[in-house]
Amino acid sequence: MKPIWIVDDDPSIRFVLEKALAREHLPTRSFTNPREVLDALTELGAGTSDQPAPQVLVSDIRMPGGTGLQLLEKVHALQPGLPVIIMTAYSDLDSAVSAFQRGAFEYLPKPFDLPKAVELIHRAVQESQREDVAQDSPAATAEMLGQASAMQDVFRAIGRLSQSQVTVLITGESGSGKELVARALHKHSPCAGGPFVAINTAAIPKDLLESELFGHERGAFTGAQTQRRGRFEQAEGGTLFLDEIGDMPFDLQTRLLRVLSDGHFYRVGGHSAVKAHVRVIAATHQDLERRVQDGAFREDLFHRLNVIRLRLPALRERPEDVPMLTRHFLQQSARQLGVEPKRIADAALARLAQFGFPGNVRQLENICHWLTVMAPAQVISVQDLPPEVLAVPAPCAPQALPGSAPAAPEPPPADAAVPPDAAVVPVRAPLRSTTLDAVLSPQREGAAPADTWEDALAAQAQTLLGTGQEAVWDTLTRRFESRLIRTALAATHGRRMEAAQRLGIGRNTITRKIQELGLDVQDDDKNSL
Template sequence: MPKGTILLADDDTAIRTVLNQALSRAGYTVRLTSNATTLWSWISQGEGDLVITDVVMPDENIFDVLPRIKKARPHLPVIVMSAQNTFMTAIKASERGAYEYLPKPFDLKELINIAGRALSEPRPSLQPADDDGTDIPLIGRSAAMQDIYRMLARLMQNDLTVMITGESGTGKELVARALHDYGKRRKGPFVAINMAAIPKDLIESELFGHEKGSFTGAHGRSAGKFEMAEGGTLFLDEIGDMPMEAQTRLLRVLQQGEYTTVGGRTPIKTNVRIVAATNKDLQSLIHQGLFREDLFFRLNVVPMRLPPLRERAEDIKDLVRHFFALGEREGLPVKQIQPDALDVMLRYRWPGNVRELENLVRRLAALYPQDTITANQIENELNQISLTTDVQPEQKVQNLAGAMESYLEQLFKEFGDSLPPPGLYHRLLREIEYPLICASLAATKGNQIKTAELLGLNRNTLRKKIKDLDIQVVRGA
């Protein structure tokens, strides 16, 4: 059985009772209090091996007490609980030296596991940032966002390379900036480069700089992004669009910590933190020979997936309020939103994610004279979006998923209390595979090698599917 005394502080009697029972059953001795004064008295007297405490106490905020705890007993682990589940809560807990941050509600088994880890592996304290944290860069209280906040808090005080993945509009650069602005490199520069926005023959020059006369038009020496980001963070956005030649040079930088400019010969040492991002499937690109596997493993030290907005719909209300407030600060009229209008937003799939939501909110604030936004206005705007022809390819894929979801909902409604005939999965799979393979063969003019690469399938697998689906292949058609 584990041993140790836990000091538990929470002003909610029910929470104290439940946690006391769970921790006692796990074999710990538990002392309970409802205020920060008693907790500090116990700690200052040397009592307790672990602290579990709520943030907001009747007499004092625990974030004001944490620095005193870390100064008096630097190796005493403190687990912070909070119902104020924002990004800044997680960051403040980490900055002030908390061992772990747990957003309420949480799983009791998770708490027991963390407590056991904290008692056996106490961590050193972290130095607080200079920023007072009044501007919250990330919005959302959903479970998916809590996972992001906790991961960010753990990454702030190290230089591990991070790979951020997620659909377009989920906020990958915003997360990268938060990682920089609240981390130990915050006094250094944050430099971003979008691989998809730069001509491929200029990417190496943009990244590593070039010397005078190194190519046509190079009239003088030019610093690259690595040099500009020295001592700070370099954000490589859309890394999946980086050409192979540049990938090779980037791999050298990650392996050896140095680079040469285009046309240069002298190696230059570099001290930057790399954060990469992509909305593409890099594993698929690796299989197609378009992305280096060794570079992927160098970049993917800490993978971080940002959830699409449809997976965190409970955050929409907070996001809408936040974007309206930003608009008001920029001079847009003050707006409110009716509950049924919010319901319309909750039902929408948001293929453009948070960026699409922000654009909609700004448009509502700017174009509608009414103080309160109605459901009809939201529906009209969303209908206009669905009729827009300028849709990105990844958004079309998401719209396809939405159409399939609607189709299935209607299908099950038609059968009422009964179910469709058995074999639904294989019937639907055939309906999708047949036109997909036919269209891909048409796009490659019947070239099965290119079709297999396009679909990300093994050539033998593609041949078998063509045979099973009885697809006629015509070369050059």
């Protein structure tokens, strides 16, 4: 963890703060005057120091060789996002105003209450970590790989846009790699030297999103104890990536349109316009034209964002890229885990390529992590693949016929629990049913076995497609997920956490799915010990 830098000519103050922060497991580094601090920062900037950069700077206001306010200005020139807390025994209005005008995180009068001082430093650490996440541009992001013609079109578009800072709208399904495209656009652009700041507008509550985007002034609302820079200011001179822009609240769309139109915005509670020198890249998995027609998205904002549109293909549209991506992710996973990379047999690769990947590239990456941990041998075979892949029947040569026997061993049913210490996925007898409703319902006692449940699913899909029904994928997926979640909850007596664990998904995921599917179920976790 980065240290807290303390600068004060009074050794007793340094000692007290060092001991208090040590009890909080916060490392410190102390200085006696501003000159030492500036020399240390200069060495960090030149790369000649082996010391870590500061997380927070706590400085006295009056010291030999310079004041804390002068140090504050110089530090912000060298480390713009570093929170600085100014301490002083001379508590007067001018000092307080000057400290905040020059960008101090907080003003701490002496003598101070030590627990409150430590609490303040903790808040400054949180702000520093937030800045680090926002401004840090990873040195080595995941590569964009693809030989398919659709991906080559994306690569060509990135190349053509490399000399431009025009606004770009990236469309594509969830997990298809939209943020990777945004990072590539930033990396190969005139603003590559600036920060890349990403924000998922769907993941932040509506009441907080405005402050996250535009920042707020001290006292703008309850709890706003300091001025806070928003993502637009953090991305100054670089790129702001607005993910899932289709979910942005309607009233905030108006504010975003204003920024894109004239390049100015106001912090929450502020009265002075702030100029934004930022390139905006937006992304969505939704049909924005349909959102505009439905009145959920501003048409003028849509046209502002839709200057250049890049469509990222789903992984199922480029199956020829699956082998290359699989080997890449297996290598990447092995590096992360510190193990020898596993190899994958051609038959297993072929089976993977037949999978539809509803979660796209992200799902393939997760599968490769799973294989690195769970596959028992160094060479991954078909039976080592995860259940969701094996659940898709392998086609027979020359093509699969309705009711034909599958070429590979049948996978376990969807509700079969896999022992946590199992090295290989067990092979069970197939669940048989004659209709999809029966497949997605508990097996009736005494029912005569007929086709496999996969064949019943295929027949049901064929029926729906033959009638011209739209959104067949969503229809069948909702029914399958509903039945799977209800079955898991029944097996765990309504305990969502246990059901999520046995299904191999997160607690938040099962809760979100229950809400999306409108399932009327009780959560008995609160009643369990």
